[in-house]
Amino acid sequence: MSLGADWLTTHLPHQGRMCLLECVLDWDAEHIRCLCTGHRDLAHPLRWEGRLGIAAGIELASQAMAAHGALTTSRSEARARFGLLASLRSVKFEVVRLDDIADDLICSARRLASDDRTALYEFSVGAAERRLLAGRATVVLDADAAGAYR
Numbered sequence: 115m116s117l118g119a120d121w122l123t124t125h126l127p128h129q130g131r132m133c134l135l136e137c138v139l140d141w142d143a144e145h146i147r148c149l150c151t152g153h154r155d156l157a158h159p160l161r162w163e164g165r166l167g168i169a170a171g172i173e174l175a176s177q178a179m180a181a182h183g184a185l186t187t188s189r190s191e192a193r194a195r196f197g198l199l200a201s202l203r204s205v206k207f208e209v210v211r212l213d214d215i216a217d218d219l220i221c222s223a224r225r226l227a228s229d230d231r232t233a234l235y236e237f238s239v240g241a242a243e244r245r246l247l248a249g250r251a252t253v254v255l256d257a258d259a260a261g262a263y264r
Contacts, residue, residue: 116137116138116139116140116149117137117138117181117185118136118137119133119136119137121138122135122137122138122181125181125184125185126177126180126181126184127180127196128177128180131157131159132159133177134150134152134159134160134173134174134177135148135149135150135174135177135178135181135221136148136149136150136151136152137149138181138185139220141181141182141185143186143225144224144225145182145222145223145224145225146178146179146181146182146185146222146223147178147220147221147222148174148177148178148181148220148221148222149218149219149220149221150174150218150219150220150221150239151218151219153166153170153212153213153215153219154213154215154216158170158213160173161213165211165213166211166212166213167210167211167212168207168208168209168210168211168212168246168247169207170212171207171212171219171221171239171246171247172199172202172205172247172249172251174219174221174239175221175223175237175238175239175247175249175251176199176251177221178221178222178223178237179197179223179233179235179237179251179253180197182223182225182235183197183233183253183255186225196255196256197233197253197254197255198253198254199251199252199253200232200251200252200253200254201251201252202249202250202251203249203250203251203252204248204249204250205247205248205249205250206247206248206249207246207247208244208245208246208247208248209246209247212239212246215241215246216241217241217242218241219239219240219241219246220239220240220241221237221238221239222237222238222239222240223235223236223237224236224237226250228255230255231254231255231256232252232253232254232255233252233253233255234250234251234252234253235250235251235253236248236249236250237249237250237251
């Protein structure tokens with residue numbers, strides 16, 4: 115079951131043009147896959163000097179992780195937990211740019227471990243069976259309550 119733009123803008127802190135995901139393609143307790151098509155848009159909010167560099171893929175993957183967090187939040191919790199990307203490890207860029215990729219992008223994230231305060235994910239962004247970037251990220255949960263995002 116895919117979840118579209120309405121679900122994303124309701125459940126993610128990323129709003130307007132900064133909501134870079136088109137939809138959630140599929141997900142389970144540990145994994146999520148999302149579709150991104152805006153990388154070819156000349157008005158993409160992360161373009162710089164007319165180009166969308168591969169590092170923008172980290173933001174795409176971060177939004178996929180945020181969507182996964184929102185989907186796996188306990189129904190007893192009043193809201194999804196706010197997360198802050200705290201560290202990146204083993205990031206590998208396989209291309210220089212995203213704006214010259216003709217195919218749609220698929221952002222995948224898999225939660226490797228989590229506790230009450232943090233979550234560790236591995237992530238990748240690919241197109242047409244080709245990996246464009248991959249790495250691991252640590253997310254600090256409830257960062258807004260701790261004042262870490264002020």
